[in-house]
Each structure stands twice: as structure tokens, then as C-alpha cells.
Amino acid sequence: MNLIKQIEEITDKCISCGFCESVCPTLEPDGYNSVFGARGRVILADFALKESSEGLELGNSFYSCLDCYACVNVCPAGVNAGVVSELMRELVASGNRGTKNPVAEMIKTSIMKYGNPLGLKEESAEWADGIKFDDSSTMLITGQMYQMMPYTRKINKVRKYIDENLTINIASAMIRHISLIKFSRHFYNKQLRDKMNGDLKNIVSMLQKSGVKFNYLGAEEPYPGMFLHELGYAKEFKEYAETVYNLLKEKGVKRIIAIDPHTYDIFKNVYPEVVKGFKIPVVYYTDLLDLEYRKFNGNITVQEPCHIVLHNNNFKAIDILNSVAEIKLPERSGKSTMCCGGPDELLFPDTAKKVSMKRYKDLKAKSDNVITICPLCYNNLAYDENVMDFSEFMGSLMVKK
Numbered sequence: 001m002n003l004i005k006q007i008e009e010i011t012d013k014c015i016s017c018g019f020c021e022s023v024c025p026t027l028e029p030d031g032y033n034s035v036f037g038a039r040g041r042v043i044l045a046d047f048a049l050k051e052s053s054e055g056l057e058l059g060n061s062f063y064s065c066l067d068c069y070a071c072v073n074v075c076p077a078g079v080n081a082g083v084v085s086e087l088m089r090e091l092v093a094s095g096n097r098g099t100k101n102p103v104a105e106m107i108k109t110s111i112m113k114y115g116n117p118l119g120l121k122e123e124s125a126e127w128a129d130g131i132k133f134d135d136s137s138t139m140l141i142t143g144q145m146y147q148m149m150p151y152t153r154k155i156n157k158v159r160k161y162i163d164e165n166l167t168i169n170i171a172s173a174m175i176r177h178i179s180l181i182k183f184s185r186h187f188y189n190k191q192l193r194d195k196m197n198g199d200l201k202n203i204v205s206m207l208q209k210s211g212v213k214f215n216y217l218g219a220e221e222p223y224p225g226m227f228l229h230e231l232g233y234a235k236e237f238k239e240y241a242e243t244v245y246n247l248l249k250e251k252g253v254k255r256i257i258a259i260d261p262h263t264y265d266i267f268k269n270v271y272p273e274v275v276k277g278f279k280i281p282v283v284y285y286t287d288l289l290d291l292e293y294r295k296f297n298g299n300i301t302v303q304e305p306c307h308i309v310l311h312n313n314n315f316k317a318i319d320i321l322n323s324v325a326e327i328k329l330p331e332r333s334g335k336s337t338m339c340c341g342g343p344d345e346l347l348f349p350d351t352a353k354k355v356s357m358k359r360y361k362d363l364k365a366k367s368d369n370v371i372t373i374c375p376l377c378y379n380n381l382a383y384d385e386n387v388m389d390f391s392e393f394m395g396s397l398m399v400k401k
Contacts, residue, residue, distance in 0.1 A: 003096075004049055007087045011046040013077045014039070020071035020081055023332070025339045026064055029354030035061040036351075038071040038081035045088050048097055058098030062088040064348050066355070067230060068306040068339035089232030102171035103347050104231045109178045112236060116144060116223050117346075118151055119182040125219040127197040131204060134213040137254035140285075142216075143263030144223045146200050149379040150193035151184055156349040158187065195392075196375065202391040203259050203285055206398070210290040214257055222247055226262045229270060230343065238274050245275045256282045261307035261374045268313065284308075286317040286373070286390065292399040296325040300393075301367040303359070303381060304329075304337045305374040317373050317390055324397055328366040338362065342376030356380035360387075 020038035021027055027037030034040035041061055048058055065085035072080035092098040093108075107117045115121050124147040133140075159167060174180050207214065222244040228237040248256075258264035267282040300321065308315055321327060332338040341355030360381050363370045370387040372378040378389045 003087060003091060003094075007045055007084060007091075008049060010079055010084050010087075011042050011049070014042045014046070014079050015077050016043070017076065019074045019076065020079070023070040023074050023336060023338075024081070025066060025068065025070070025341065025355045025358075026344070026351055028358070029341075029351050030064070036064055038065075041065060041088075042079060042081050042084050045084050048088070058088065059092050059101050060348075061085075062092065063101055063104065063231070064344055064351055066306070066339045066341065066343045068337075068343075069310040070306075070336065070338065073310070073335045086230070086232065089230075090234050091232070093232035094235070101231075101347065102168045102175065106171040106174045106178070106181065107227050107346065108231065108233050108236060109175050110181045111223065111225065111228055112240065113178055114181075116148075117227050118148060118184045119178075120144070120148065120151065120185060121223075122219050123147065123185055124223075125221060127200045128204075128216055128218060131201070131216075133216045136213045136215045137252050138212070138214040138257060139248070139251070139253045139255070140204070140207075140214050140216045140257045140259070141224070141263060141267070142200065142221065143226070143258065143260050144221070145226075145260045145262060146196040146375040149196055149375050150188040150190070152345055153189045153192055153379060154187045155184065156345060157189075159349060192379070199375075199378075199389045199391045200259075202395040206289055206291060206391065206395060207257070207285060209398070210288055212257075212288050217251060220247070220251075224263050224266050226266050227346075229266060241271055241275050245271070245278055245280075248280060253280060256280055257285050257288065258282055259285045260376075261305035261313070262376070264315075265307040265311050265313060269311065284313075284315040284317075286315050286320060289316075289320065289394075291394075293320075293324050293394065293397040294399055296369075296393075296397060298369060299326040299328050299367045300369040300371050301328050301330060301363050302333075303340060303363060303370065303372045303374075303377045304333060305377060306337065306339050308373070309334060309337055315373075320394065321371060321390070324394075325369075330362045330366050332362065340372075340374075340377040340380040342374075342380045345376070345380065352380060357383075 024038040030036035062085040067082045069082045124144040225240045271278045341352040344352040373390045
């Protein structure tokens, strides 16, 4: 089935009831502009395919979708506006509709050339200096998400003082001279970098103390290609993912340990559909933990990751947290959980900020202690020191033997 037919098959089911707008996290932050909500995206996609799209600004509407899939869980017709946005981004990226986003094009170009959205391949391995890993076919794949957070935070801080047109011009220049993106290595939040490196080391420590044998590829570790997939570069993603798979086969990888929901989701659900012969088992690191913990003196609330609970994945992190503390979940939890805004951070930082603040307030209304299980969630919700990554929180509760 071609791309347009796939989109029409979904949009034709829409009854325009608007239930999806009650849960879409981007509608309110964008001033209730309908094209930045779930229903508006479906209507816009339908119009763009059936009428002339000339003069329509399609990209921002679909690129700003967080792919959290909250919409489909309340839709009586089973319409997934997130999937519509993904397919429309693919149309835009292929040049068949709308205008390509220069920042997205820059990210794509960097990934295809350097194997990292910001050209930070070597920097992404520095956290592991001095750590001894096992000679094992089980491979820890960080996805380089923890490592990129300090850079995206600093870059977005700088962007606040730059006109949007200048941002577009800079991105356009970098597409032509992509080596310039490597200057991003100089723009990072040191405090957050130390924190993220500490979380990575906590994850390794907990796994090793649980008796798990695993290796790490260091600077050879491949970025899995999440941004290529999420930004609609289907052709480039397939090519890139095949390269990643070939590297993993060359390194003798028989099992993948993922440490963030985006990496876990893409290896578990996307690679098998795109890469012929991909059958490497993927496990989330929390499911391998076998440790004794002391009880936490107090209650907690948890930001459940969209790419786990809303993308029909499972993991044991919530069960582990529930064993050490009373969990007070916000009203929007489980299949109705609300995204932290993280996926919009590179393209739409203002929207991401507004979404994250709303979610932060919802969480803090339940408990002062907020636990995240995703580096994007932590980066977007860490407005105070009582927001902690799972690895930091559980690492502090390990019983030393």
C-alpha cells in the first residue's frame, strides 16, 4: 500500500468528535491552534491529500506531534493521529507535500554522515572511560540519549536569544557544511552532563551487581536512528538501520540491553519491520535487575514513558518502584499518560517547555518526589532536585553487601 493510501485509510475513519483534543499535549501550548492538535492534524492531512496543498504550511503541524499516541486511546473510531503525523512527515521529507524543515534536514544530514544527530559520536562514549566490561555477545546499547541531553539543553538556551529566521539560516548553512555541527561539542550544560554520566554509571553498576554479563562498543556504538525514523526520513532510516544491523552482526551481538524507552522501542518494534532478518532480542535494563533495596521513607510519583506504556511495550520498572515506595500516579497515567514534551525539544523548544511545565505541575501535585525512567523525561521535567532518574533513585536504595 502506498503512503497516501495508508494515510487516507486512517483519516477516512475520523468522525471529528474531538475526543483526541482533550488529551493532545501540544494543543494548549500552541494557543489552541487547531492544526497543532490531534484532530486538526488529521483534518489537515485529509485536506492536503484530497485538495491542493499549495500554499499550506504542513510541516510544523506534523513535526510538532509528539508521537505519544495518547489520541488513539480515547478515539471511538480508533484513529491514531500520531501515525497520521508520522506518515505525513514522511510525505514532507520526501518532497511530495509541504516544505522540508531545515533543522530536521540538518539532523538527518549529521546522522547519515557522523552517526549522531549532533556529530557527537566520540563524546557519547566518554562516560565509560575506566569501566571494565565483559567479553560478551550481550551488548549494552545506550542509544546516546543520556549523552545528548546536556547538549540539547545548552543549545536551546542559546536559541532563546536567536531569531527563528536566523536559526533556519544557520541550519541551512550547516546542511551544506555539515562538519560545522561538530562545534556543538562546545555547547553543553556541565552540571547535567555530570548528572547524565552518573546515571549511566549507575545503570552499569546495578546490572553488574545483578550478575549480568555484557559488553559496550564505546565510540563504535551506533546511534539507533530514532530521529531519522521520527522525522519521516523512511528511505534514509532503512539504509541507516541496515548499516547498524550489519555492525551489530559484525560485532557478534546476540542480545541488546536498552536503557531508554526510545532505543528499546525502535529495536523491538521498528527494526524487525524495516531491516530484513533482524531478530536480535531486546531487553530493557530494569528487567534484568536482581537486587535488594531498602524502603524509601516517603511517597513518589512516576512519569511513565510514552514509548513504553502507549506504544504497547512492557517493563518491570514500575513494579520495582512499587516495591520500595508508595506510588501516587497523576490522573493521566497508564494508557492515558501525558508526554513530557521531550520529542519536540530540538525542533520546537518553546512547545516542549510548555508541555513539560504542565506535566511537571501535574506530577508535583501528587508527590514532591518525581521519578523518571527516560532521559528525555528527566531533561524536560527536572525543574527541581527532587526529580530523579530511576537509576539515581534506585541506586541510592541498593543494599550494600
